[in-house]
Amino acid sequence: MRIKEEIIFFIENDFIKHTENVVDISMNLADTFHIQNKKALMEAAVFHDFGKIIMIDRLAKRGPLSKTDRKITSLHPNFSISMTGDYISSDAAILILLHHTYIDGTGYPKVISGKELPLQILQASDLYDALNSPRVYRKRSVDGWQEIILKKVGNKDILESLSGLNFKKLPHFYTMSQIVKDKVEHYFGFV
Numbered sequence: 001m002r003i004k005e006e007i008i009f010f011i012e013n014d015f016i017k018h019t020e021n022v023v024d025i026s027m028n029l030a031d032t033f034h035i036q037n038k039k040a041l042m043e044a045a046v047f048h049d050f051g052k053i054i055m056i057d058r059l060a061k062r063g064p065l066s067k068t069d070r071k072i073t074s075l076h077p078n079f080s081i082s083m084t085g086d087y088i089s090s091d092a093a094i095l096i097l098l099h100h101t102y103i104d105g106t107g108y109p110k111v112i113s114g115k116e117l118p119l120q121i122l123q124a125s126d127l128y129d130a131l132n133s134p135r136v137y138r139k140r141s142v143d144g145w146q147e148i149i150l151k152k153v154g155n156k157d158i159l160e161s162l163s164g165l166n167f168k169k170l171p172h173f174y175t176m177s178q179i180v181k182d183k184v185e186h187y188f189g190f191v
């Protein structure tokens, strides 16, 4: 596979599909848990990984990431905010910043994580998709994904709701992921 094809494949599968799934799952959970500021959660779900776009050529490579690549990747929440800050509320920006800062002390950036429901929903939706969606290097779910989510997010009720979701039948309630597609096109001139 040539480098441009690898990047397109990554954007369509790992990037856009993942974004759409996280939007769908988090909006379902938002309804279940009667989240007030659903708009902020949706904005955060749409743009949470957008900062990855600046390192997409590295991420699209097959095989494990180098130490440097991992370090750069850990900055993606910050990049997501600085690249989309004009479009999102401050509530959404905080959710994006903390979407990988877990209560068990793992993740990044290393700041105090919150226990607010919208953040837990975003983290759980993101982890759920990351651990259950097929990837080029993995065909099935990661063993023990439930324990991983419980440890990192710490909310049994959310885990129970996730386990009950019929994931494949989730409709795409929102089309905000189109914004992501438009922006990818703006940056790269394709997709």
Ligand SMILES: [Fe+2]
Residues within 6 Å of the ligand: 048, 049, 076, 099, 100
């Ligand atoms: Fe992320």
Ligand SMILES: [Fe+2]
Residues within 6 Å of the ligand: 018, 022, 048, 049, 126
């Ligand atoms: Fe993500």
